[in-house]
Amino acid sequence: MNLSQAKQYALICLLSLSNMVLWAQQNDKLKIQHLTGNFYVFTTYQNLNGYLFPSNGMYLVTQEGAVLFDTPWDTTQFRPLLDSIASRHHTKVVLALATHYHDDRTAGFDFYKMQGIPTYSSKATFDLCKQFNQKQADYYFENDTVFKIGDAIFETFFPGEGHTKDNIVLWFEKEKVLYGGCLIKSTENKSLGNIADANLTEWTTTIRKVMKQYPNPQFVIPGHFGWSNNQSLQHTLKLLNKHRPK
Template sequence: MNKFISLALTLGATFSAIAASEMPKFDIKPIGKGVYQHTSYQDVPGFGVVGSNGLVVIENQKAYIVDTPWSVEDTKTLVDWIQAQHAEVKASLSTHYHEDRTAGIAWLNEHGIATYASSLTNQILSQKGKPKATHEFRSEREIHVAGSNLEVLFPGGGHTKDNVVVWIPNQKMLFGGCFIRSNGAKSLGNLKDATVSTWYQSLEKVTATYPDIQFVVPGHGESGTSALISNTKQLVEAKLHADQTSH
């Protein structure tokens, strides 16, 4: 019996090492002038290894984080990287309350870095006993968030009831977060907290507000053109149709 236990432990350790080696490392890449995409990874039950995208926008050596990485460790790594670029971390903003957007809030708060979220996001975080952002935006559309060039728009519910998008006007770049699916996505992903019934109208509001979008960064998957928004609309329509025919 001891031999079997020993073998099981050895195999378990081996498979754990293989799984760890397959987990991609946190990475940062430039996607525009002074704009960088950061991607962190977690093994999510039912989905496997998932990459989560956020941004760093650097303006005049001041850095703004759009969505924290998915762990405290990766948040520290990101801040270290920003400081290595000789930039000051001025603020972060989270596009909704899920952990892939907010995992670093507590650490940033502890280190005196301003954190921003909508009043609705903060309300939900508080209800769930999670650390809140230190600053709130309350209106539907906020410009010059934290003194930056960034705009925040609440288009209506979609992936969650509190999701917002971030617009970088001088780059004509939209950070859609989990509200926008990648071109490669075949489904709407995690719908546990979604408001699918309003998602299409919310997407329409984004394109009406920003008709000249040239580049879109989704919360998960590859960035691309405004075709990502069209793909998300198609996925929403397919989901609504499937729900109707199933009743």
């Protein structure tokens, strides 16, 4: 190749390298993993004392569009999540729901509202968002509620206080998916994590209620860290037991 061809070639290499770096950066900040059927778990990160701490949300692709369960924690990933869903599934997000008031669940509500996406939480979460100056949903439900969106059906369940006083779980009966949010600790966790707003007296009873209500979950998705097995409820009980003052 002559000199100008070589220059052109070098420029193309440089461009594709920068594209790759950009892609890698985006990919590092937003991880999307297939769970089962039309369920996907997405993870974003926040730097906590020099450690990139992961936070999980989930989305379900339905005939009517995708439904978001909790928003990204990383505020730079609200748009990339919508874009990824659009390019992977050729669909829009039609609803976003948060499982408690902390910002690892609700941070994206204002952004998604601006995109015309209806946002939901329980009334308790709605009120706590206001009280603690977190992003608030547009709509709330007062009691455990069944949502039907396209071919998808799921129910919300408030089992009692635990990680926070408003934490709810979501149950997808057909697929036996239990989305636990921060009420449920991953089997990768060695401690209860952020317990600043927790009710340590009630948490054990609350987990037992979830186990009684949904005795055979096939998948259990915790708010943070992995979900490679369905033993997170049992593991959360163990952590609570260890934490009990002697």
